[in-house]
Amino acid sequence: MKKFYRRSISGLLALLICFTTILGSSVTALATSVPTETAKSYSVAFPRNGDANLDTSGTWGHDELHYMNGWTSGEKTWMTTLHTIGDFNGPACYCIEPGVPRLLERTYARYGEDCWKDYPSECNSTIDADTIKTLLGRIMQYGYQGNLSLGWRSQNDADADKLAHMMATQVLVWETVVGERDANFNHIDPGSADAVKSVYRTSHPLYSRFSAYYDSMEASVKKHTIVPSFMVRSTGKAQTVELNWDGSRYAATLTDTNGVLSDYTFSSEQAGITFATSGNTLTITAEAAPAETVTISATKNNTRKGVVVWSDGHYGPDGTMQDVVTYSATISDPVKAYLNLKVSYGSAKIVKTSEDGKVEGISFTVTGNGVNKTVQTGAGGVIQIDNLAPGVYTVTEQSYDKYEPQEVRRVTVVSGQVATVNFNNTLKRGTLIVTKTSEDGLNEGVKFHLYGTSLSGLAVDEYAVTDNTGKAVFSDVLIGTGYTLEEVDTAIRYVVPENQTSAVEWNAVTNKSFTNILKKWNVIATKSDAETGLPQGDG
Incomplete structure (x- = not known):
């Protein structure tokens, strides 16, 4: 294995070919524009001799992977392969035909961005050719843009960073061309296909650096086209x-x-x-x-990098020579977003307050100008009805037994304005009068206690004392039924009267009466003879 490594790595990869299963027999023309120049292709495998993380067991490589839309990774390998154009130490370039063989020192022609107009749609079912081109330019805006070096060794931080940056750039390029990225650069679940990112194992010595660059570049490309949250690009x-x-x-x-x-x-x-x-x-x-x-x-x-395609003139998973892209000069990449405005309707806002604080879920009916709708207040007792044509509307609150009736309100809605109408609920109340009588005529200063739960659900717990006419008045009592009325601290000379049940009605006086009866008893005296013990006289 060491001998094989020395031949294939130290010999500058005299021939590096990634084989793949070719599906179909046709090839598709990609570039119909006239090439402007030619250059030779090169590939360099890592790790190289002298790398402290040299490992031929597979941590640097990948299995044979099958991506979306018929693309593959090529056959299983133990190394990480990166590409250049023009020279082994030349500018970095990025494969756009994963799985297609890349032949060492083969000549490629350079094409501009117009070559994407003939992109075969069956190669990517997620996004169109123009979107692919634009996303590739954005990836390279944030990707690795320098030269590759045969001297890179992963134990050197600077070299490791460049390697990882180039690896991340290549993976994002592949994800874009195979269909794992949508127009917003969101990742698409490949389903039963292999994920492109799995081309680098988590055991790869540079995986953490690669992942950091991958995440950072992904975020940058997404932010490149993020629009204000209330706008869209269409x-x-x-x-x-x-x-x-x-x-x-x-x-x-x-x-x-x-x-x-x-x-x-x-x-x-x-x-x-x-x-x-x-x-x-x-x-x-x-x-x-x-x-x-x-x-x-x-x-x-915005700006992005221009996209240069180095191609043999054919494109697709069944191609014969692997096409690549490099970056060119920065070009304009503006982002536009849109929002519509209108001022054709007005709004009515109902503000509800209530003595008992219950203002949520109160129903109102709004009528007028072809509108007849029932709405309910939300938290805080407010509901706003939008999109009302200008005009006069009638607002009616639903009746509730516990509240005094509300007047119908009218509100005028003006275009572009919010008209406010206020409603305040007052709980219904009534009066209870207790009339006190007693056998001894002492009726003043007697205390009575009224307690229970009102119709509104609020507790009632009140006291009243009789005046010189023997009347105790409970005023402004919340209406309800089943209240308990009792006499408090009944004088010892009286029999304690039983409690009574009472109702209090709205706008009415309820009368109750209590009578105090003096306590009474019988005494029987018996006279007896002192000597005989027999009763004497009449008993």
Whole structure:
């Protein structure tokens, strides 16, 4: 094995071919544009002689893997292979035909980005050719862009970083071309196919560095096109936001949860609309209400690397020579996002307060201008009804036995404004009068206790004392049934009267009466003879 290693690694890989099973017999032309130059291809395998992590057992290599859309990794190998163009120590390039043989020092032609117009759609069922090209340019914007060196050894931090960075770039390129990335660069589950990332084993000496670069580059490419959370990149899918009247102008305030607001500039197709950003908040204002829906554009002036394709003119899993890509000069890669605005309706807000604090889930009926709908208050007793045509509406609260009846309210809705109507519930109350009588006529200063649970669910626990007319008055008592009424601290001379059950009705006086009966007893005296012990007289 050592002899084999010395021949194949130290000899600068005189011939490095990755074989694969060829599916189908046709080859597809990729590049119909005229090539501008030619260059030879080179491949370099790692680890190399002198590497402290030299291991031919397979930790640097991979099994034969089968990716999405018919692509493969090529046959099982024990080494990590990276590619260059023009020279063994030349610029890094990245394979876009995984599993297709790469022949050492074969000549490739250089093509520009227009070659992607003839990309065969069957090679990637996830994204189209233009998206593939754009994503590859973004990957290379953040990927490794330098030369490869035959002198790289993994025990050297600088070399290990470059190796890992190049490995991560290649994996993200492969994920893109085989269909494991969507247009937003989100990873697609390959299902029954092997995942591209598994081309590097977790036991690979550089796996942790590779993973760090992979994660960082993935995040950078995603952020490259992240738009404010309230916007989308398609005009057809843009949401519509209502501008509301704040008392002096029409306005909407939007919060960007993606944290990219500062990267964008905003514009409108209609004059008179202004934009102000503060942190992650965008405030849009208009002095006059737009007559129709207005589209708002956000633009981020991004750049990416241009994509150079080195090809034999054919592309696909059944190709004969492995095509690669390298980067070229930075090109414009703007990102646009869209949002719609409208001011055509107004809103009515119902604010509910209540004596007992129960304001959630209260039903109201709103009618007028073709509207007849029932709504319920939410937490805090507030409900806002949006998208109401300007005009006068009637708001009626549903009746509740425990509350005094509410008046019907009218509210005028104005375009772009929120009209507020307030309702406050007062609990129904009544009066209970207790009339006190007694055999000895002492009726003043007698205390009575009324207690129980009211219709509203609130506890009632009240006391009243009779006046000089013998009346004890319980005023403003919450209505209810089944209250207990008792006399408190009944004088010892009276028989304690039984408790009574009482109801209290709304706007009514309930009368109850208590009578005190003096305690009475019988005395029998018997006279006896002192000598005989016999009764004397009449007993």
